[in-house]
Amino acid sequence: MKAFEKNIRKVEPYVPGEQPQHKVIKLNTNENPYPPAPGVAKAVRSTDIERMRLYPDPTSSALVKELARYYGVEENQVFVGVGSDDVLSMCFLTFFNSEKPVFFPDITYSFYKVWADLYRIPYECQKLDADFHIVKEDYYQENGGVIFPNPNAPTAIYEELDFVEDIIEHNQDVIVIVDEAYVDFAGKSALELVNKYDNLIVVQTFSKARSMAGMRIGYAISNPTLIKYLNDAKYSFNSYTMNQTSLLYGVEAVKDKEYFEETVAKIVETREWAKDQFRELGFEFPDSRANFIFVTHPDHDAKELFEALKKANIYVRFWGSERIEQYLRVTIGTKEEMESLFAFLREYMGR
Numbered sequence: 230m231k232a233f234e235k236n237i238r239k240v241e242p243y244v245p246g247e248q249p250q251h252k253v254i255k256l257n258t259n260e261n262p263y264p265p266a267p268g269v270a271k272a273v274r275s276t277d278i279e280r281m282r283l284y285p286d287p288t289s290s291a292l293v294k295e296l297a298r299y300y301g302v303e304e305n306q307v308f309v310g311v312g313s314d315d316v317l318s319m320c321f322l323t324f325f326n327s328e329k330p331v332f333f334p335d336i337t338y339s340f341y342k343v344w345a346d347l348y349r350i351p352y353e354c355q356k357l358d359a360d361f362h363i364v365k366e367d368y369y370q371e372n373g374g375v376i377f378p379n380p381n382a383p384t385a386i387y388e389e390l391d392f393v394e395d396i397i398e399h400n401q402d403v404i405v406i407v408d409e410a411y412v413d414f415a416g417k418s419a420l421e422l423v424n425k426y427d428n429l430i431v432v433q434t435f436s437k438a439r440s441m442a443g444m445r446i447g448y449a450i451s452n453p454t455l456i457k458y459l460n461d462a463k464y465s466f467n468s469y470t471m472n473q474t475s476l477l478y479g480v481e482a483v484k485d486k487e488y489f490e491e492t493v494a495k496i497v498e499t500r501e502w503a504k505d506q507f508r509e510l511g512f513e514f515p516d517s518r519a520n521f522i523f524v525t526h527p528d529h530d531a532k533e534l535f536e537a538l539k540k541a542n543i544y545v546r547f548w549g550s551e552r553i554e555q556y557l558r559v560t561i562g563t564k565e566e567m568e569s570l571f572a573f574l575r576e577y578m579g580r
């Protein structure tokens with residue numbers, strides 16, 4: 230071993246879902262099957278090449294302004310980043326500096342553990358119950374901060390707002406982050422609590438409900454004090470996180486509320502239909518309020534099914550990790566894509 234080896238920060242990285250470069254039915258990374266708002270396409274055509282020569286606006290003011298208007302908050306309550314992964318990572322760096330462990334569920338977005346390891350933040354996973362629900366009392370113990378997604382991933386379970394508020398209320402000495410990547414498919418957002426609790430940060434993304442995973446836009450909404458701390462950390466790291474085009478297209482996507490709501494409604498409708506289809510085939514799953522369903526089958530091994538699907542060019546997500554070895558996460562695609570999936574499953578199961 231070289232002497233310098235001992236001073237290298239070694240981490241076990243997050244493993245993203247596959248992005249195959251050939252055409253497949255892609256139900257493995259919770260992308261939106263519909264294109265972004267029509268206004269984005271128009272902005273694409275009129276993009277001024279001149280803009281590329283210049284650094285982007287470090288404050289992302291156009292996008293911040295549009296998000297503030299959309300959510301009815303002040304501009305100094307909005308922080309934007311390169312996908313919510315960037316925003317969440319900045320939050321870990323900025324707010325989780327206690328000697329006490331940060332709490333998050335044992336089955337959840339696997340990036341939390343990676344950021345905690347990367348930044349040397351102590352953490353403790355709280356076990357979901359047998360039905361994969363968060364046990365809120367587990368979060369009453371002393372800790373260095375709390376983060377959980379609502380709906381949770383990959384379970385797709387949504388907890389009502391009074392449940393979320395109870396966790397925030399019991400943790401007023403630390404920062405509580407609610408990761409709402411899928412909330413638009415689910416129900417009420419914790420955004421209405423940000424002016425009530427000064428320890429709350431709500432994080433959302435353009436990647437799922439807004440059909441823009443490829444542009445990398447995420448945001449946090451909180452009180453001006455915590456947003457300032459986030460910006461201070463960001464400007465100590467990289468001032469120009471958001472590129473010109475993301476800023477431009479992001480604004481157009483937020484402007485078109487009608488298109489957004491229409492697309493979300495279509496996915497929710499396909500999801501409810503897909504639940505019936507899965508049920509008829511004997512699959513079991515927690516009730517999904519997201520754009521994916523977390524399924525298991527009593528008679529079919531998840532890994533074998535995952536591989537058979539892949540061979541048929543249908544990509545879903547499989548982890549094989551503790552407690553979820555027999556589960557697959559299936560993103561809701563278009564009705565046609567889902568019909569192909571169910572046609573395959575019927576044949577696979579000899580039905």
Ligand SMILES: *Cc1c(COP(=O)(O)O)cnc(C)c1O
Nearest residue numbers: 312313314338378410434436447
């Ligand atoms: C997809 C996802 C994110 C990250 O999304 P970005 O594409 O980085 O905005 C964050 N949290 C959860 C729970 C997710 O599922």
